[in-house]
Amino acid sequence: MDNGLAEAGHDVMSDEITLRYDYALGKVAGRFMRGLKEGKILATRCSKSGLTYLPPRAYCERSFEPCDEWVEAGSQGVVEASTIVVRGYEGKRKAPVAIALVRLDGVDSAIANYVDGLDLSDPASAMTRIAPGTRLRVTFAAEREGRITDFSFLPL
Amino acid sequence: MSTQDVAVLGTYQSDFRTHDMSQTYVEQVQKAAIGAHRDAGMCVDDVDAAVISLAPTFFLGVADADRWAIDNIVCAGKPVLRVHTGGATGGSAVHIAYSLIQSRMARSVLIVGAERIAETPDAQKVLNLIFDAFYERDMPLSTNTLVALRACAYLHRHGFTQEDLARVVVRARRNAMKNPHAHLKGDITVDDVMASKMIAYPLKLFDICPRSSGCAAMILGNMDMAKRYRTNPAFVNGIGSLSDTYWMGDRTGPTADTDLVEYDLIRMAATTAYRRAGVTDPLKQIQVAEFYDPYSVNTPISLEQAGFCSRGTALRLEKDGYWDRDTGAVAVNPSGGTLCTNPIAITGLVRCIDAATQVMGTAGDMQVRNVRRALATASGGTAQFYNCTVFGAEPTHG
Numbered sequence: 001m002d003n004g005l006a007e008a009g010h011d012v013m014s015d016e017i018t019l020r021y022d023y024a025l026g027k028v029a030g031r032f033m034r035g036l037k038e039g040k041i042l043a044t045r046c047s048k049s050g051l052t053y054l055p056p057r058a059y060c061e062r063s064f065e066p067c068d069e070w071v072e073a074g075s076q077g078v079v080e081a082s083t084i085v086v087r088g089y090e091g092k093r094k095a096p097v098a099i100a101l102v103r104l105d106g107v108d109s110a111i112a113n114y115v116d117g118l119d120l121s122d123p124a125s126a127m128t129r130i131a132p133g134t135r136l137r138v139t140f141a142a143e144r145e146g147r148i149t150d151f152s153f154l155p156l
Numbered sequence: 157m158s159t160q161d162v163a164v165l166g167t168y169q170s171d172f173r174t175h176d177m178s179q180t181y182v183e184q185v186q187k188a189a190i191g192a193h194r195d196a197g198m199c200v201d202d203v204d205a206a207v208i209s210l211a212p213t214f215f216l217g218v219a220d221a222d223r224w225a226i227d228n229i230v231c232a233g234k235p236v237l238r239v240h241t242g243g244a245t246g247g248s249a250v251h252i253a254y255s256l257i258q259s260r261m262a263r264s265v266l267i268v269g270a271e272r273i274a275e276t277p278d279a280q281k282v283l284n285l286i287f288d289a290f291y292e293r294d295m296p297l298s299t300n301t302l303v304a305l306r307a308c309a310y311l312h313r314h315g316f317t318q319e320d321l322a323r324v325v326v327r328a329r330r331n332a333m334k335n336p337h338a339h340l341k342g343d344i345t346v347d348d349v350m351a352s353k354m355i356a357y358p359l360k361l362f363d364i365c366p367r368s369s370g371c372a373a374m375i376l377g378n379m380d381m382a383k384r385y386r387t388n389p390a391f392v393n394g395i396g397s398l399s400d401t402y403w404m405g406d407r408t409g410p411t412a413d414t415d416l417v418e419y420d421l422i423r424m425a426a427t428t429a430y431r432r433a434g435v436t437d438p439l440k441q442i443q444v445a446e447f448y449d450p451y452s453v454n455t456p457i458s459l460e461q462a463g464f465c466s467r468g469t470a471l472r473l474e475k476d477g478y479w480d481r482d483t484g485a486v487a488v489n490p491s492g493g494t495l496c497t498n499p500i501a502i503t504g505l506v507r508c509i510d511a512a513t514q515v516m517g518t519a520g521d522m523q524v525r526n527v528r529r530a531l532a533t534a535s536g537g538t539a540q541f542y543n544c545t546v547f548g549a550e551p552t553h554g
Contacts, residue, residue: 010177017217029290051411055291055403080408081416083304086354089280089296099295101305101416103409110405112292127357132309149294 028058031070033146041073041138041151043107054104054111074105076137076156082115082130084123096120100130102153104138117154129155160258161551163382163389164512165375166196172339172370172497175274181216184270184371186228192266192373196385203375204262205235209249209269211242211501211536214282216275229268235261241399242286242536243299243448245269246372246504247543251395253376254545264377271499273367286538288403299450300364302404302538304356307453309417311358314468318358321452322349323474325362325495328449331481332492334521337506339368339497349452365450365498372502374509379551390515390547393529394433396425397543404538421542422461422533430463433546435529438463442546444487444530446511448504450494455479458533459488462544487524490514504534504543512547 025033028044032055035042044067045052046060052071053060060067080101088095098115115136118126130136136153144150168191170176176184185208193199206229208222218224222238235256241248246269253265273279280298287297311317323346332341344362352361382389400414400421401407407416414420426438435441447458456470464486465473473479479488489495491510494503511530513519529548535541 012177015217023289025290033290054405055288061401061406080405081305081309083301083308084357085296085301085304086356089284089298091281092294092296095296097296099297099301099305101405101408103405108409108411109403110408112295112297112405114295123354123357127308132312147294148291 028056032056036148036150037144037146039140039144041104042070043073045069045071051108052106054107054109071106073107076135077102077104077107079130079132079134079136080110081132082127084120084126086123096123098126098130100136100153102136113148114152115154116152159553160260161379161553162254162257162376162392163379163386163551164392164516164547165264165377165381165386165389166192166194166198167374167509167513168192168195169337169372169506169509170370171337172368172499174339174367174369176272176369181218181221181270181272182225182228184272185225185268188270188371188373189229189266189268192268192375196375198264198375198385200230202381203264203266205256206231206266206268207249207252208236208238209246209267209502209505210238211240211245211271212282212286214276215271215273215279215500229266241541243450243500244504244534244536244541244543246502246506247448247508247532247534247545248397248541249505250374250376250508250545251397251543254392254395257376257378264375264381266373266375267505268373269502269505270371271501272369273500274369279367291403299538300359301356303451303453304359305404306417306419307358307451310453310457313417314471316471318350318360319346320471320475321358321363322346323471324452324455325349327474327479328489328492328495331490332496335491335496336520337370337497338492339366341492341496359451363452365494365496368497368499370499372505372509374505374512388516390512390549391551392545393548393552394429394431394435394546395544396428396432398425400540402540418467419457419461419539421539422458423463425533425542425544426462429544429546433529433548433552435546438531439485442486442529442531443527444490444511444514444524446489446491446493446507446530446532448494448507448534449489450498452495454535455488455493462531462533481524490519490522490524507532507534508545508547511545515547515549
């Protein structure tokens with residue numbers, strides 16, 4: 001079976017590569033994902049630099065000292081960037097979907113996720129509800145599996 | 157130890173299109189290598205080393221395909237390195253070759269590569285794999301949606317519209333009509349861009365580069381080689397290259413070192429390249445800019461950050477014709493740029509070729525008059541890598 005891109009008059013040899021992975025989460029991402037199951041977004045903070053990171057990390061990337069504290073991120077935050085994906089991707093949520101980078105209260109960096117609760121039938125007007133500077137809140141899925149999609153953002 | 161000057165001795169680029177089923181990856185690489193040797197009038201013994209410009213190999217489904225290509229470019233027995241900085245790969249490859257010559261490790265170096273992204277219908281999946289496995293990959297993040305995030309914020313911050321972005325595409329496609337190698341070209345209108353289908357707000361199909369297949373090569377050499385092989389070479393006057401954080405979200409907020417929306421990395425890389433090249437006023441000293449602009453929004457951001465205009469003004473100046481080929485303040489992407497042709501593994505190399513040939517006066521129909529200096533840039537890996545190369549008609553050190 002060819003992949004549909006063959007041109008007439010040219011021979012092809014087709015192949016399909018399947019690779020399987022079990023990604024070890026490690027201590028830091030592991031704790032974050034367990035936190036999601038409990039309905040918490042956990043960030044790490046470095047007391048030396050005073051910076052709080054999402055996604056969490058073991059070492060501060062400015063002071064190069066350990067992040068020595070886990071803190072719960074705020075349940076609201078500010079949109080840094082956003083888009084509505086109109087043309088979808090295989091294996092992801094069905095388009096159209098809104099995604100945003102949101103800097104949660106008490107955290108220095110922004111984290112990406114879906115934005116729910118928007119009427120996407122008119123994407124241009126939906127964009128105005130997630131424009132940069134807009135505040136959104138976090139909502140958790142009822143069934144959580146310790147994955148980033150356990151939470152999403154909602155308009156206030 | 158004195159610093160070596162480095163010259164462009166030969167270049168080659170194929171015509172670019174969606175797919176090339178008449179030859180394999182290594183046959184394309186070979187064709188490009190032969191083309192650059194012929195252009196320089198050099199034989200294989202004149203080349204001391206090779207740098208293979210190869211981005212994610214799963215586009216072509218052969219892991220580390222640089223190994224496959226070594227015999228085809230007659231480099232068994234020579235140092236061969238592969239470089240991969242995503243879309244910035246081609247510029248990085250030029251920088252490595254430059255460094256090998258400047259450090260006197262080689263008299264001359266071949267930079268060569270090919271792209272055949274259409275070998276798989278799963279290119280979007282490969283591109284999605286560059287995002288973080290734990291925190292990002294469950295979302296429809298791709299290069300398209302990453303740039304859409306930046307583009308929405310850029311338009312919002314500076315008060316521009318999708319029509320303002322569309323003018324960039326109109327100019328690029330018009331310029332590409334003079335480029336025999338370009339993948340997309342033609343007389344289109346702002347309305348045509350606006351009518352193309354929405355992909356991710358505010359980017360429509362025409363705001364986005366095509367995926368192109370083809371090959372390219374360049375040979376760089378020291379001054380001795382330049383005297384032997386090239387009457388009017390272009391010289392690499394200065395390079396600048398930087399990387400940024402892995403996570404895009406680390407480039408936001410008041411404590412961030414860089415700004416996701418403005419793409420400060422361009423300014424930082426350009427500043428270094430300009431200092432090394434003796435460029436103090438880019439608008440006066442650079443006549444051609446070949447920016448890595450796979451999306452319409454990349455062009456204004458590049459112009460602003462590379463010092464051709466102030467922040468938030470490039471799209472207004474676009475409307476006034478400042479970036480037009482023959483009548484503007486600087487010829488921006490006379491080749492049509494990455495918006496018209498994007499063979500990912502070698503796009504940065506093609507930018508360098510299109511800039512260097514302008515300086516050498518061998519750009520054919522694309523030639524801009526009186527080019528003394530040209531800038532080439534490349535961007536890759538979710539805007540994590542950026543590099544700038546300044547080519548000039550005079551050597552830096554004389």
